[in-house]
Amino acid sequence: MARRTAVINNRGGVGKSDVALRLAAALAKRGRRVGLIDFDPQGNLSRRAGWVYNPNQRQITVSEAVQADRVGALAQVWTPVRWNVEYASRMVLAPAWLELENRYSEAGLVGAHLRLAKALHGSDDDLDDVIIDCPPSLFHLTQMAFAASDGALLVTRAEIDAILGARRVREFIGDKKEALHADDLTIDGVIINDYDQGRPRQRQQLKSARRMFGNLVWDPVIAHREVIANASNDHVPLEQANGSQVNQAVAAFELLADTYQKRTAA
Numbered sequence: 001m002a003r004r005t006a007v008i009n010n011r012g013g014v015g016k017s018d019v020a021l022r023l024a025a026a027l028a029k030r031g032r033r034v035g036l037i038d039f040d041p042q043g044n045l046s047r048r049a050g051w052v053y054n055p056n057q058r059q060i061t062v063s064e065a066v067q068a069d070r071v072g073a074l075a076q077v078w079t080p081v082r083w084n085v086e087y088a089s090r091m092v093l094a095p096a097w098l099e100l101e102n103r104y105s106e107a108g109l110v111g112a113h114l115r116l117a118k119a120l121h122g123s124d125d126d127l128d129d130v131i132i133d134c135p136p137s138l139f140h141l142t143q144m145a146f147a148a149s150d151g152a153l154l155v156t157r158a159e160i161d162a163i164l165g166a167r168r169v170r171e172f173i174g175d176k177k178e179a180l181h182a183d184d185l186t187i188d189g190v191i192i193n194d195y196d197q198g199r200p201r202q203r204q205q206l207k208s209a210r211r212m213f214g215n216l217v218w219d220p221v222i223a224h225r226e227v228i229a230n231a232s233n234d235h236v237p238l239e240q241a242n243g244s245q246v247n248q249a250v251a252a253f254e255l256l257a258d259t260y261q262k263r264t265a266a
């Protein structure tokens with residue numbers, strides 16, 4: 001079984017999907033075998049990782065694996081990440097698209113919140129790490145992700161609503177983890193993303209995030225860099241993105257992978 005991490009904030013647009021993808025890539029680069037689960041019906045992570053939804057072709061996604069309610073169902077879903085870099089050979093994706101919205105209406109079925117854990121069981125034995133990209137919500141999909149995960153990794157911007165969104169996640173996990181059968185779920189850390197140190201308001205908010213989360217805040221803080229958005233826009237690895245300061249952006253996620261490995265070592 002891989003080490004499983006749910007990437008989450010109850011605030012949208014803070015960079016959860018980008019951090020999940022670039023952290024996974026940095027881990028693969030150092031030899032880890034990584035599974036990425038897109039657990040957001042927006043499907044942004046899937047597109048950024050090069051997956052293309054094709055209505056004329058039967059493509060099994062994470063949604064069908066959850067719907068199947070069968071142990072190990074995710075084994076049929078993993079698809080290669082088709083980026084033109086060596087390390088992508090160690091990355092697999094469980095893609096999602098709008099169809100995943102249909103799983104919400106099944107939230108009331110007995111045991112529904114355990115269906116991702118069930119689908120993953122045995123299907124990540126050949127992987128070292130599984131990174132689950134959650135929607136910006138604490139409802140059913142995220143609850144399934146929590147029940148399937150070892151840790152939750154909070155991503156925030158240095159902005160009040162994003163910091164409060166991360167705090168709601170921490171409180172929710174504290175209050176609800178037993179009810180979700182996620183008793184051992186830990187908060188692995190808080191990643192500050194998209195940071196612009198030239199803005200006094202952001203410097204102030206960074207301080208307040210550090211006060212709130214203490215040593216849960218991971219190093220490094222990820223700066224705002226156009227190249228990060230460009231890579232995602234063009235669905236390419238960061239190394240192949242257009243724009244300046246590629247090396248700095250790549251290095252930041254490599255350092256983040258170091259922190260991930262230190263903080264999540266069993």
Ligand SMILES: Nc1ncnc2c1ncn2[C@@H]1O[C@H](COP(=O)(O)OP(=O)(O)OP(=O)(O)O)[C@@H](O)[C@H]1O
Pocket residue numbers: 011012013014015016017018019040042044134135136193194195222223224225226227228229230232233
């Ligand atoms: N450090 C960064 N520098 C510049 N742009 C960034 C950075 N991080 C993320 N972005 C861009 O900001 C936008 C929002 O990021 P992303 O979609 O990853 O956020 P999200 O939290 O997953 O959103 P959602 O809540 O909708 O799932 C995207 O265009 C993304 O490429």
Ligand SMILES: [Mg+2]
Pocket residue numbers: 016017018040044045133134135
């Ligand atoms: Mg996202």
